[in-house]
Amino acid sequence: MHEMSIAQSILKIVLTEAQKNGAQKVKVVRIRAGQLRGIVREQLAFFFEFITKDTAAEGAVLEVEQVPIKAQCKPCEHTFMVQDYKFLCPKCQSKDVDVVEGMELAVKEIEIE
Amino acid sequence: MKITVLDNILKANDAIAEEIREELASHKVLAINLMSSPGAGKTTLLERTIEKLEPLGIHVGVVEGDIATTRDSDRLRKFDIPIVQINTGSACHLDANMTRSALSNLDCSAVDILFIENVGNLVCPAEFKIGEDHKVMMLSVTEGDEKPLKYPLMFRESSAMLINKIDLLAYTNFSMDEARKNAHSINPKLAIFPLSCTTGEGLNNWLKWMTTELEKKRKRLQKKTKKK
Numbered sequence: 279m280h281e282m283s284i285a286q287s288i289l290k291i292v293l294t295e296a297q298k299n300g301a302q303k304v305k306v307v308r309i310r311a312g313q314l315r316g317i318v319r320e321q322l323a324f325f326f327e328f329i330t331k332d333t334a335a336e337g338a339v340l341e342v343e344q345v346p347i348k349a350q351c352k353p354c355e356h357t358f359m360v361q362d363y364k365f366l367c368p369k370c371q372s373k374d375v376d377v378v379e380g381m382e383l384a385v386k387e388i389e390i391e
Numbered sequence: 392m393k394i395t396v397l398d399n400i401l402k403a404n405d406a407i408a409e410e411i412r413e414e415l416a417s418h419k420v421l422a423i424n425l426m427s428s429p430g431a432g433k434t435t436l437l438e439r440t441i442e443k444l445e446p447l448g449i450h451v452g453v454v455e456g457d458i459a460t461t462r463d464s465d466r467l468r469k470f471d472i473p474i475v476q477i478n479t480g481s482a483c484h485l486d487a488n489m490t491r492s493a494l495s496n497l498d499c500s501a502v503d504i505l506f507i508e509n510v511g512n513l514v515c516p517a518e519f520k521i522g523e524d525h526k527v528m529m530l531s532v533t534e535g536d537e538k539p540l541k542y543p544l545m546f547r548e549s550s551a552m553l554i555n556k557i558d559l560l561a562y563t564n565f566s567m568d569e570a571r572k573n574a575h576s577i578n579p580k581l582a583i584f585p586l587s588c589t590t591g592e593g594l595n596n597w598l599k600w601m602t603t604e605l606e607k608k609r610k611r612l613q614k615k616t617k618k619k
Contacts, residue, residue, distance in 0.1 A: 287404070364577075385397070
């Protein structure tokens with residue numbers, strides 16, 4: 279259900295950008311969502327549709343790009359994709375790893391007219 | 392026309408969280424964002440923790456997050472401590488804005504450790520920073536040892552995990568080893584404290600962790616002021 283708050287934050291950013299660029303209508307909104315964020319795409323789209331009514335973003339398509347989790351090992355600096363949430367370096371078996379991708383939650387671009 | 396935006400969706404929330412963090416630091420308060428599923432025992436933990444900390448001269452303040460009722464904060468009224476209630480309405484988590492307005496009604500100058508009891512939920516609260524020093528999550532043995540794998544963000548973001556209701560272990564198929572293994576595969580640095588708020592077993596380890604963190608924070612702040 280954090281999708282509702284997130285949809286509201288997205289709309290705020292989108293409407294600000296739309297106004298800045300003198301848009302009449304927002305057609306597409308593309309967001310990047312890291313896998314660790316646990317965003318349910320359908321739920322987010324549902325809330326987004328609901329709250330955009332009577333705004334410049336009414337009817338806009340919300341596209342969600344899911345970003346898989348990538349980590350970098352601190353001791354050996356090896357970069358790897360994290361499967362099944364196992365934060366373990368496949369090269370040196372260290373557990374001391376930093377998440378470098380998979381935590382993002384951003385509005386990437388919008389299409390306006 | 393395509394417009395590149397690249398704007399962090401949680402930016403507004405995170406900025407307010409940072410303000411709260413600075414405000415709390417100015418009062419040398421250690422803030423703990425306490426999270427769990429409903430019924431894991433957050434409020435009982437607070438009762439036991441306040442009972443133990445107050446005699447040590449460590450003053451506790453509480454922000455109670457709840458969707459609709461004041462039942463949790465009512466349970467804590469018996470203690471002579473600052474408590475402020477947030478009713479989130481329909482929201483399933485606290486965010487920085489709600490926390491800031493709650494804190495404007497709480498005198499932090501007499502508080503050493505501030506507990507912010509989040510809404511019972513293993514998903515959404517992990518997403519929103521509220522100015523805390525540590526996220527602490529509580530799992531109870533009746534919930535199952537596979538929870539870390541189902542709710543990875545919460546376990547990844549937390550500094551400590553309390554495993555409550557260990558007095559009921561014999562009646563469940565919860566494996567302490569499995570829970571540790573699952574939690575540590577997601578977050579190897581997670582401090583884990585099995586305990587029972589009913590019998591009091593294991594509570595001292597949790598208290599010790601907190602008081603150590605309080606000292607660490609105060610030392611860090613002292614160093615900072617010296618530098619200035």
